Amino acid sequence: MERRTLLRQGPRTLRHPERRHHFYRADRVYTSTAQVQVVDPKLGRRIVVDKNGSGSTIVWNPWSQGAATMSDIGEGEWQNFVCVETAAVRERALTLWPGHPHIMTQTLAVESLD
Template sequence: MRRAYRTTGGSLVAHDQGAHLTEWVVGDTAVIWASQASEYAEGRAIRGGVPVCWPWFAAGRSGDVSPAHGFARVAPWRLVEEAVDQHSVVLAWELTGQDVRGLDGSDLFPHEFRARLQVQVAEAATISLTVRNEDRAPFSYEAALHTYLHVGDIREARVVGLDGADYYDKVDQQERTQTGDIRFVGETDRVYTADGPVRVQDPVLERTLLIEKSGSPNTVVWNPWVDKGAAMSDFGDDEWPLMVCVEAASVGDRAVVLEPGAEHTLSTRVRVLDESGS
């Protein structure tokens, strides 16, 4: 189900499939970006917004797991909370092991769990994924909030706050260390070992986006650039300059391990600053 809301500060759109915030507009300008080519079809991942990657990221730690990014982003989550006023919107969905039985890939995670995805939008947008182990044995999982941010032109934007952080470059499959700010000159797909805030400085739109995270030992930065963007059927050929993903994540050797009865929350908060960064 598609859910649309308008507040004094802007508007947002969310879908029950995937518990997915797909659009957030402040004033007249998008902050959370979605592709115009996305299909919004049952059982198909939505390209853009904030997909919930769970219980694995990409092709998993083994490198050969499907569907990509897990089953949560196409699962039928149940809306359990909706609080709306003129200034803010709060939505929450739940998903359990029973809800996903029969979904593609669910047999690869045969555990009892309860997941809650909460979206709170006011002057900032906060997305939180809480997973509780309701099984009798420990389990582990990867998770990411795959946040697509709108920028005026990726070639002019830069990501600040990761200087000195180690990262794995998935494009050339090399371990590297970041020097200075991230500037974009080609396909970028990096998993940083970093848990602090970052800023996306966008001179074209004359603003800075502040991304703050918690429960997130990794930060993923992604832009497909020309060729990869053109190869995706749900991504317009001319859209790659308009977005960058900065993702709160817990992946690879920093995957979450939960004992029975324990829970973990991964969250990201996006706030719009003016050109001065305030």
């Protein structure tokens, strides 16, 4: 059985194919201030990741070897998720000076695909 997770960022759609028997480690940085959507047709939902003060989005999954070193991920659970994080990295990295704060926020919402 093939399952697909679609990541939508701004005007383009990023496809990340997943197969239960052939999954691979994911660790990718997208340079964008746009909202990100994770479309999960198996559960009939869309997870919306909205952000402010962030110029980057990181999409990752630890795969089996990485998950084995994480105490909060059970055996085989790495096959059932993808992490989407709000960030400021690489060319969008920030330098914070004393007395000059930066506020970065992330808002998550779940919507039905109906």
